[in-house]
Amino acid sequence: MKFRSMATTCSLMVGLAVVPVVAASPASAAASAAAACVSATYHLDDNAVTIRNGCSTVKRYRVAERFWPDSDCFTIQPGRSKYYRATGTIQGIKAC
Numbered sequence: 001m002k003f004r005s006m007a008t009t010c011s012l013m014v015g016l017a018v019v020p021v022v023a024a025s026p027a028s029a030a031a032s033a034a035a036a037c038v039s040a041t042y043h044l045d046d047n048a049v050t051i052r053n054g055c056s057t058v059k060r061y062r063v064a065e066r067f068w069p070d071s072d073c074f075t076i077q078p079g080r081s082k083y084y085r086a087t088g089t090i091q092g093i094k095a096c
Contacts, residue, residue, distance in 0.1 A: 035059065038076075040093050048085040051093055053078055060096035065089060 034040065037055035042048075053059045053076040061082075063071040068088025073096035076082050 034061070034093055034095065038093075042090060046085060047090065048083060049090055049093065050081050050083045051076060052081045061093045062096055064091040064094050066091050070094070 035055060037053070038059055038061065039052045039054065041050045041052070043050070049063055051061050051063075051074065056078050058078065059076050060073045061076065062073045063084050063086060065071065065086050065088035068086070071084060071086070074082045074084070
């Protein structure tokens with residue numbers, strides 16, 4: 001009887017440990033990879049994104065898409081932006 005209750009407790013603990021990992025969305029994971037000085041503005045009507053480099057250095061980013069390969073890497077100069085119209089569903093941006 002002790003073994004059965006202990007096994008139940010362990011399986012509940014394992015199940016609870018997995019929940020936070022499953023709850024993280026791909027978009028939030030991709031956005032968290034961006035530097036603090038890089039911003040992404042999503043244009044839902046156009047299925048597009050504008051990536052703005054507010055850093056003092058050159059940055060390279062790509063657009064992560066669902067149901068389609070990710071975009072090529074874009075080199076974005078300091079203070080400049082890159083507009084990208086996606087083919088698939090936009091998940092976020094990733095550093096290259």
